[in-house]
Amino acid sequence: MGLITAAVSSISGSLADSWKEVIEPEDMTDSTLLVKGVPIKKGSNKRGTENIVSNGSIIHVFPNTLMLLIDGGKIVDYSAQEGYYEVNNSSSPSLFNGELSETLKDTWERFKFGGAPSQRQYVYYINTAEIKGIKFGTRQPVNYFDNFYNAELFLRAHGSYSIKITDPIKFFTEFAPKGTDRIEIKDLSEQLFNEFMDALQSAINQMSVDGVRISAITSKSRELSKYMSKTLDEDWTELRGIEVCSVGIASISYDDESKALINMRNKGAMMSDPTIREGFVQSSVAQGLQSAGSNTSGAGNAFMAMNMGMGGAGGFMNAASQANAAQMQMQAQQAAAQQQAQQAAANTWKCSCGAENTGNFCNNCGSKKPAPAGEWTCSCGTKNTGKFCGNCGAKNPNEEWTCSCGAVNKGNFCNNCGAKRS
Numbered sequence: 001m002g003l004i005t006a007a008v009s010s011i012s013g014s015l016a017d018s019w020k021e022v023i024e025p026e027d028m029t030d031s032t033l034l035v036k037g038v039p040i041k042k043g044s045n046k047r048g049t050e051n052i053v054s055n056g057s058i059i060h061v062f063p064n065t066l067m068l069l070i071d072g073g074k075i076v077d078y079s080a081q082e083g084y085y086e087v088n089n090s091s092s093p094s095l096f097n098g099e100l101s102e103t104l105k106d107t108w109e110r111f112k113f114g115g116a117p118s119q120r121q122y123v124y125y126i127n128t129a130e131i132k133g134i135k136f137g138t139r140q141p142v143n144y145f146d147n148f149y150n151a152e153l154f155l156r157a158h159g160s161y162s163i164k165i166t167d168p169i170k171f172f173t174e175f176a177p178k179g180t181d182r183i184e185i186k187d188l189s190e191q192l193f194n195e196f197m198d199a200l201q202s203a204i205n206q207m208s209v210d211g212v213r214i215s216a217i218t219s220k221s222r223e224l225s226k227y228m229s230k231t232l233d234e235d236w237t238e239l240r241g242i243e244v245c246s247v248g249i250a251s252i253s254y255d256d257e258s259k260a261l262i263n264m265r266n267k268g269a270m271m272s273d274p275t276i277r278e279g280f281v282q283s284s285v286a287q288g289l290q291s292a293g294s295n296t297s298g299a300g301n302a303f304m305a306m307n308m309g310m311g312g313a314g315g316f317m318n319a320a321s322q323a324n325a326a327q328m329q330m331q332a333q334q335a336a337a338q339q340q341a342q343q344a345a346a347n348t349w350k351c352s353c354g355a356e357n358t359g360n361f362c363n364n365c366g367s368k369k370p371a372p373a374g375e376w377t378c379s380c381g382t383k384n385t386g387k388f389c390g391n392c393g394a395k396n397p398n399e400e401w402t403c404s405c406g407a408v409n410k411g412n413f414c415n416n417c418g419a420k421r422s
Contacts, residue, residue, distance in 0.1 A: 158251050
């Protein structure tokens with residue numbers, strides 16, 4: 001038993017009279033994974049004989065589907081090419097791959113059926129389009145070690161992903177529940193969800209190893225899809241013929257303990273800056289003065305209480321401000337020293353005798369520091385490196401120019417005809 005191509009144009013022609021029935025998928029939606037073919041009798045919408053695909057019947061294959069011709073529970077032929085096919089008991093399997101990978105034929109070799117036609121034939125259609133909008137969400141927080149915070153954090157992730165059946169024969173024989181005429185994505189959602197979440201944990205852990213900051217995960221959907229595809233490759237692609245197409249992270253939230261750690265780390269990073277600490281001290285004093293001035297019990301009493309409080313805390317705030325000032329001064333000194341070191345490095349030059357120097361003369365042989373390449377001194381005394389003097393605007397006399405007579409010169413007059421440089 002096998003398939004032969006039927007001309008599409010003959011659907012309304014004379015050959016239609018010889019067709020016993022046309023088989024089509026029944027109510028296939030975007031979330032349908034597998035559905036049984038329905039025999040439709042010529043001239044009516046009534047179904048034909050159950051479990052028998054008559055010789056000469058026509059099977060209609062729609063876009064983004066793979067049709068399986070089943071005999072006695074085994075696959076005898078398939079087609080992933082859109083069109084009409086005639087069932088011919090005397091023909092060999094034709095194996096119309098369509099746009100699916102050639103590896104599909106390798107899977108066929110594992111599951112093909114070579115026996116004689118039986119009395120129980122079926123037609124199944126498998127959806128090969130991308131199945132989108134499959135929701136996921138972590139039931140428990142997922143651990144994530146963030147190298148930036150140097151802490152084990154916990155997050156919750158919600159979003160959706162999409163899958164595609166890339167090896168329909170493997171999916172049908174290895175994963176699809178047997179004895180069912182219809183499979184929707186919801187029928188497998190619990191099993192897929194559990195396996196997906198295990199893979200998500202592994203993918204997130206790998207992103208942690210690769211140094212991705214926890215706050216950047218939402219912008220790494222494409223990378224996460226690659227991690228997921230790699231993690232699920234053996235279980236889904238190799239064993240079930242399914243692959244993950246995309247993963248979209250809609251939201252990421254942290255548990256309360258992780259939030260506290262992140263906030264503490266961020267606050268600590270801010271308060272390590274002495275200018276921010278000093279601003280905090282001064283704003284606290286200003287806020288105290290403002291509160292005292294608006295006290296309903298009387299500003300005088302409030303200021304008196306504030307002065308008493310300041311007397312006790314003044315020493316601490318004074319010490320804090322002095323520490324802040326000292327650290328700011330130290331930072332300024334370090335910045336100045338770094339700038340001086342950079343300038344010294346930029347001014348260092350090597351003499352022809354091999355000695356390195358920073359002044360205008362070599363400290364070994366006394367040779368004068370050579371002028372930088374391209375440097376020239378204008379008649380006004382300014383040193384320049386460009387084409388014009390930065391002080392008076394005069395042209396560089398050492399720059400070559402071509403006279404109207406054709407001579408190439410340096411200086412302000414042509415050495416051939418004496419014409420002045422324009």
